[in-house]
Amino acid sequence: MADNVAMIAQGTFVRGNLHGEGDLNVAGRIEGSIAVDGEVELEASARVQGDVSGSRLVVRGAVLGNLTATDSITLEAGARVVGDLSAPTIGIEVGGLVRGRVETGEASAAPAKTVAAARSAAPVKSAPARTQTKARPQQEPARQEAARPAPEPPRPAPEPVRAAPPPRRAPAPQPKVQVRNDPAPAPEAPAGPPAPVLPALKKKTTGQLRKRGAAR
Amino acid sequence: MASTVIGHGIIIEGEITADDEVVIQGTVRGRITGHEAVVVEQGAVVEADVSAASIVVGGHITGNVTVHDRIDLQTGGRLVGDVKAARITIADGASFKGNVDMEV
Numbered sequence: 001m002a003d004n005v006a007m008i009a010q011g012t013f014v015r016g017n018l019h020g021e022g023d024l025n026v027a028g029r030i031e032g033s034i035a036v037d038g039e040v041e042l043e044a045s046a047r048v049q050g051d052v053s054g055s056r057l058v059v060r061g062a063v064l065g066n067l068t069a070t071d072s073i074t075l076e077a078g079a080r081v082v083g084d085l086s087a088p089t090i091g092i093e094v095g096g097l098v099r100g101r102v103e104t105g106e107a108s109a110a111p112a113k114t115v116a117a118a119r120s121a122a123p124v125k126s127a128p129a130r131t132q133t134k135a136r137p138q139q140e141p142a143r144q145e146a147a148r149p150a151p152e153p154p155r156p157a158p159e160p161v162r163a164a165p166p167p168r169r170a171p172a173p174q175p176k177v178q179v180r181n182d183p184a185p186a187p188e189a190p191a192g193p194p195a196p197v198l199p200a201l202k203k204k205t206t207g208q209l210r211k212r213g214a215a216r
Numbered sequence: 217m218a219s220t221v222i223g224h225g226i227i228i229e230g231e232i233t234a235d236d237e238v239v240i241q242g243t244v245r246g247r248i249t250g251h252e253a254v255v256v257e258q259g260a261v262v263e264a265d266v267s268a269a270s271i272v273v274g275g276h277i278t279g280n281v282t283v284h285d286r287i288d289l290q291t292g293g294r295l296v297g298d299v300k301a302a303r304i305t306i307a308d309g310a311s312f313k314g315n316v317d318m319e320v
Binding site for chain 2: 009
């Protein structure tokens with residue numbers, strides 16, 4: 001027997017976290033996470049409720065949790081995994097059951113990075129889309145004001161700096177306003193939450209109940 | 217039957233409940249409840265209350281120990297905690313600090 005092989009036999013139940021060096025062979029029940037730097041073999045009678053991480057994972061039992069390996073994950077027939085798999089190499093044999101995300105390639109660091117990059121890219125991407133579509137109908141001051149906080153690249157569409165209706169009386173876009181796009185718009189420096197969008201109603205509009213089918 | 221072996225570099229923080237023999241070579245913190253023998257080998261560190269049918273102490277145990285049958289402290293073994301056992305042997309060179317209750 002190798003010096004560092006740890007073995008959780010079938011009748012054993014461990015509630016708690018397992019970590020350390022060496023290989024691990026699990027045939028019992030574990031409620032908690034496993035984090036070793038060697039091989040982890042989950043036998044057919046293994047029931048693990050928690051995340052498992054190691055260099056090489058071979059699964060033949062049931063796992064409720066994520067599997068992360070730095071080398072490879074192999075799910076043999078009889079394996080039942082509910083959780084994500086993440087390893088450079090993943091193998092699922094015929095009969096292995098998985099419910100979760102399977103991701104090969106760079107593990108651990110990449111998912112966090114891509115998620116963070118996606119989150120930071122999303123608002124930047126949506127802001128230019130907003131300015132381009134909303135700049136054309138010039139009757140919505142609120143939306144343009146909301147889009148202004150992130151308008152670094154100069155926009156081809158007109159983008160008036162002030163939100164009040166009077167300055168927009170000029171039909172053509174004002175070149176001065178476009179040049180002043182780059183620095184932060186000074187008059188709107190204390191930008192609070194955007195004003196609520198009000199529908200364009202005529203002045204004497206009053207609310208009236210109208211029955212269906214009745215003449216207008 | 218197969219026995220549970222907690223290898224040398226393994227650290228378990230939590231409870232262990234076993235039907236079969238448990239051999240501890242690593243570190244366990246928490247509680248151990250074994251229905252058969254619990255063997256703490258030399259170099260092992262157990263900071264837990266242990267309850268078993270029989271216990272062999274070759275390493276360090278810090279915690280209260282309840283044994284149904286016998287407990288053996290071997291040379292180099294160290295037990296700090298109370299013992300409740302029917303039979304006990306303390307070898308020459310073993311360290312022990314605690315109360316012993318032999319259910320007299």
